[in-house]
Each structure stands twice: as structure tokens, then as C-alpha cells.
Amino acid sequence: MGSKADRQQRLLLLLSKRQDYVTSDELAEFLGLSQKTIYRLIKKINDEHAAGDLIESEKGRGYKLNYEKYIGQQVAQPNQRSQYSPTERRNRVVEELLLSSPHTKNVYDLFEEYYVGDSVIFSDEQLIAEYLQTYNLTLERKKRTLAVKGKESNIRRAIAELIQMHDIVDINDLKHDQELNFNHYDVLFILDQIKIIEKQLESDIPYPYNVNIFSHLYILISRLRKVGKIPAAELNHLTAKEESELQQDQQLYQVAKAAIANVENYLHDPLPEIEVYYLYQYLTSSRAQRAISKVTKFSPKVAAITQAYLDGMSQRLNIPIKGELIFLDLANHIKPMLNRLEHQIRVKNSLLNQIKMTYDEIFSFVTEVSQDVCQEYKLSPINEDENGFITLYFARIIETNQLPIRTVIMCTTGLGTSELLKVKVEKKFPELEIVDVIASRDSKEFLKKYPDVDLVLSTIQLKEELPLQFLLVSAIFTADDQNRLQKKIEEIYDER
CATH class of the missing domain: 3.40.50 (Rossmann fold)
Incomplete structure (x- = not known):
């Protein structure tokens, strides 16, 4: 359920890299779009910009970004549900269904504020059902009601993809962001919990991992507010494997346990042990700043995969990439990444489009190596967000080790x-x-x-x-x- 905003963002990123005018032919070829689409995108961007044209044009030369306006741009946002695009409408409807699952929601209640007819609602239902299938979830329709059915872990994974907070870089901005329509008290409570977690770990949890942990806790609280006790058999007890995993890092286990206890007190509702396990996995899938320097020994699998990336990128870039510090830095990223892949935890990369545009060749090579690594070590597919983070490692290596x-x-x-x-x-x-x-x-x-x-x-x-x-x-x-x-x-x- 993608958005046309991606094309606008790619166009702006391309123009931001060019210091001179660019013709519509060049823009169309680079972005893989028609010239008419380029004209429409430029008109839409300029129409939405309150301070005048963001993209300037000159006959015979093409288009050029007004960089000062671009840096300080404030694009006008829709303030009424009737102004949402079809994609935004469906995203908000499916988010409501997911948060309320397995309870049913009346179709008219879901769509009444969007001012659409039965044919549009029927079409949206088909698209939402297809979207949910990608998470092994089903959309059930009974009379004039809809409900999402499936495993709790899949429901939360789907919600995490939909909640529109992934462009947040400074997590403290969540206190004041009006577009997210979040419960203000829940936001303040969760931000306090993240500070407590950081204090207990004696580590800062950097972006984007702090955003991911915030998202996880917010989804948990939102689900409980919507449905009360979550009726899922998978939440009733831990498997032997899950029990074993919790014992691998006692410090993280105790931190996760304390945080979930605070959530219980906040909601006045007891939570099953599996919630401790879920939060524990998010913590083990993140990087804590001070902890990085302490980790110098890795499992054979982490070491082998790290070396595979170094060898693969060295061969493709035709430069030597070696050294203990380089290995340790990358291995400290690969270790939590493997945990994210195993537990299907996705970390959104808000800089992905810019990374792909700025380091297109490095990103392409990283994607190739990732595919080889997944095949060799039987891993779940490594998505573009992860490849974007790995790309930054090699971009930094190249830029800091470049000969004059x-x-x-x-x-x-x-x-x-x-x-x-x-x-x-x-x-x-x-x-x-x-x-x-x-x-x-x-x-x-x-x-x-x-x-x-x-x-x-x-x-x-x-x-x-x-x-x-x-x-x-x-x-x-x-x-x-x-x-x-x-x-x-x-x-x-x-x-x-």
C-alpha cells in the first residue's frame, strides 16, 4: 500500500544533488517516469509549498531546486479525512481494524468520515484483504462488519508497518507531532520508559532503534486500550526455546521485565510473560552506544557473515577493506540484524531514498552481497531498510579511507x-x-x-x-x- 509521495521525494532528492538546471528529459530518464508525470509532480510540489515555488524553472535549461526553501520547507498537510488519498484512507482503515482485532468493526463506522460510496468500500476491502495476506492475516466479513484474524505477532508486525512515525529521527519530536494523532499521555509515558531503559543499561539507544522500541510499546498499549485482554493462545506461555533465549542476557531480561511491569501499572492490567520476551527481542535487536565497544567476540555465524560482506564489497568496489576496527564495527551491526531477521523485526530507514540516491552503486553492491549471504546462510530476505544501513557503513569506510x-x-x-x-x-x-x-x-x-x-x-x-x-x-x-x-x-x- 505504497504512496505517490515516494516519487515526489525521489524527485526532490535528485534535484538536491544537482547544482545546476536539469531538463525534464533527464529527470524522466533517471526516475523511470514519463515527462508528463514529471510535470505533474513538479506542479504538485510547488502547489503544496506555502512559500512559493520549491522547484524553479527556466526555459531552455530545465528545473532547479531552491535549496534554501527545500531545507526549511513546510508542505501543507491535509487537515480533514475527506482530503486523504485512497492509499491514506485504506491505511487508516486497516490500522483501525488491526488495533481492534479480533473484534469486529461496522463498515459504515470505518468509512463514514471519508465520504465514499459502496463501490469504493468494496474495492478497498479487496485491497486490504490482499495486503493482510502478506502478513498471514485474513479479513473476515460478516453482514456489515469487518474483522482481522490471525496470530498476535503478525498483527503487531502489520501495525508497525502502518503507523506513520517512521520519519521521526529525534524521538523527542513525538511529544509535539500533531500529525501522528497519538495519545499524548501514552507518548510521555513511553518516552520516560525509554529513558529508564537507557539508564539501566548505562547506554544510549540510538536512532532508529529507539523509534522501534517506542513503536512496539505504543502498539502494545494501543491494542490493550482497544480490546482489553488480548485473546491469543500464543500469549499464554513461553516455549522452551523462548525461555532459553531470555536466559542468554540476564541484564536485558531484567530491564525488559521491569519495563513491562511499569506498563502493567500504567494500564492497571496484568500482562503475560510473552510481552517481556517481545520487548527483550527488541532490545537485543538494537544497538546501545556504550555496549558497542564491549562486544569484541562473536558467534562463528556472525563472524562469517561479517567477513562475507567485507570480502564481497571489497571485490565489487575493487579496494581492500580490512582491519580489526572495521570488522568489529560491522559485526556489531550484523549481530542484532540477524536477531531482527529471525524475529521479523523491521527497522524502518527514513533515509533510505537519500541513501539509494547518494550511494546508488554501493547500495546496489550491498544488495547483491545480501542476496548471496541469505542464500549461503539460509536467512530470511534482507530488506532494503537493512541494506541501506549496511550501505552507510561501506560509504563511511570509503570516505574515511580515501587516498588524497x-x-x-x-x-x-x-x-x-x-x-x-x-x-x-x-x-x-x-x-x-x-x-x-x-x-x-x-x-x-x-x-x-x-x-x-x-x-x-x-x-x-x-x-x-x-x-x-x-x-x-x-x-x-x-x-x-x-x-x-x-x-x-x-x-x-x-x-x-
Whole structure:
């Protein structure tokens, strides 16, 4: 049950990366859309932006993002249910059904505020039923009522996918977010519980894991408010396997137990032991900041999968990726990730579109390695959110271990303006290592002295081409020169 907003977001992310105008042809080709769709998306984005056009246009040049407006944009949001899109309407209806499961809800009560007829309601029911099947849940219709039936764990997993809070990065923003329509007192209670958990663990629970834990506790409280005691046989007792898992980390077990006890007191209702187990799994599936440095030993499976990622990415990127610190950092992510896969805990990545756009090649390689790893180690499919997080690890490795670009600056005499240009370049682009400033007459000889030079910056056009990257710039090093040099640097890094 996706949203057209994804296409708008991809368009904005693409324009945010381009410093110059982009034609509609280029936008359509890159995004895999028609030109008419591009026009409609741009019009819709501009119409929804309160402070004037977010995307500027110029005849003959194309479209360009007003970056200052983009950073501070406040898109007008619909404030009435009748203004919701069909997808948003269905999402809210199915969320209500899931929260109330297994109780029935009257069809008219579910749809009355959306002002739609019987044919639309019938169509929505079919789509909702198909959606629920992906979670092994069924939609039952009796007379004029609907109800969702299935395992409690699947119901909560489906709710977690629907609750629209995954763009929250700072969890404290939940206190003031009006769009989520959350119970304010429940929000404050859960945020306090997360602080207590962090204090007991002597660790900060970073984004996005703190958001996931918040979501889990909010769903638990919301379910109990809707249906009271949840009538599910799976909640009555723990299996031997689940009992064994709880004993693997006594500290996390006691923390989870204390948090669920606080929820019981808050709701004045006893909860089964399985709720402790559920929260325990969310804690073991997250990363606590101070705990990371303590974990230096891993199971053979975690170690093997971590090494498979390092080897696979090293081969695809054609660079050596090794070292104890790199291994430990990635292994500390892989360990809780495997737990999430086993227990079907999904961590939403609010930066996913931006990661895919910015690090498209790395993301593609990570996806390939993930597929190989899943096949080799019989894992559940690794979704795009997880691949996005892993992509950031390798992007950081590349950017922090990138060798400097050895650069020669060339002008007519090799003096005066060249030295001034050198100072400006070094100040603006520390990733460039200026190995020499030479005169143009030495253009044929300098390669013997500097055979490993990557780039030549020249204030004059050479008659003969050089067998390496070359960029013509002005002696005063204008803003346009700087933009072109930045693109050239990215090109060199991509080639590496």
C-alpha cells in the first residue's frame, strides 16, 4: 500500500544533488517516469509549498531546486479525512481494524468520515484483504462488519508497518507531532520508559532503534486500550526455546521485565510473560552506544557473515577493506540484524531514498552481497531498510579511507597566479594534495617526475591532451570553477 509521495521525494532528492538546471528529459530518464508525470509532480510540489515555488524553472535549461526553501520547507498537510488519498484512507482503515482485532468493526463506522460510496468500500476491502495476506492475516466479513484474524505477532508486525512515525529521527519530536494523532499521555509515558531503559543499561539507544522500541510499546498499549485482554493462545506461555533465549542476557531480561511491569501499572492490567520476551527481542535487536565497544567476540555465524560482506564489497568496489576496527564495527551491526531477521523485526530507514540516491552503486553492491549471504546462510530476505544501513557503513569506510587526489597546478609561468590558486584550492578542497605548481612549458615533462598524479588544474588550455584527468579553471577560481572541480573529484573517486 505504497504512496505517490515516494516519487515526489525521489524527485526532490535528485534535484538536491544537482547544482545546476536539469531538463525534464533527464529527470524522466533517471526516475523511470514519463515527462508528463514529471510535470505533474513538479506542479504538485510547488502547489503544496506555502512559500512559493520549491522547484524553479527556466526555459531552455530545465528545473532547479531552491535549496534554501527545500531545507526549511513546510508542505501543507491535509487537515480533514475527506482530503486523504485512497492509499491514506485504506491505511487508516486497516490500522483501525488491526488495533481492534479480533473484534469486529461496522463498515459504515470505518468509512463514514471519508465520504465514499459502496463501490469504493468494496474495492478497498479487496485491497486490504490482499495486503493482510502478506502478513498471514485474513479479513473476515460478516453482514456489515469487518474483522482481522490471525496470530498476535503478525498483527503487531502489520501495525508497525502502518503507523506513520517512521520519519521521526529525534524521538523527542513525538511529544509535539500533531500529525501522528497519538495519545499524548501514552507518548510521555513511553518516552520516560525509554529513558529508564537507557539508564539501566548505562547506554544510549540510538536512532532508529529507539523509534522501534517506542513503536512496539505504543502498539502494545494501543491494542490493550482497544480490546482489553488480548485473546491469543500464543500469549499464554513461553516455549522452551523462548525461555532459553531470555536466559542468554540476564541484564536485558531484567530491564525488559521491569519495563513491562511499569506498563502493567500504567494500564492497571496484568500482562503475560510473552510481552517481556517481545520487548527483550527488541532490545537485543538494537544497538546501545556504550555496549558497542564491549562486544569484541562473536558467534562463528556472525563472524562469517561479517567477513562475507567485507570480502564481497571489497571485490565489487575493487579496494581492500580490512582491519580489526572495521570488522568489529560491522559485526556489531550484523549481530542484532540477524536477531531482527529471525524475529521479523523491521527497522524502518527514513533515509533510505537519500541513501539509494547518494550511494546508488554501493547500495546496489550491498544488495547483491545480501542476496548471496541469505542464500549461503539460509536467512530470511534482507530488506532494503537493512541494506541501506549496511550501505552507510561501506560509504563511511570509503570516505574515511580515501587516498588524497594528487594534483598539479599549471599556468603560464608557474608563479604568481598559480600560487594564489594553490592557496584557494587547498583551503576549499582538503582532499586534494597539491604536489607542485608548474609552468605550461613543462606540461610534457612533469609526468616523469610525478607519474602518480591524478589531476591537473590549469589556467590555460593545452594543445595536446594529457593521459590523466584535466580541468581548466580561471585564475580567480570562481564559484563555477569550484562546482566543476567538485564534480571532477567525485568522478575520480567513482573511477577508483
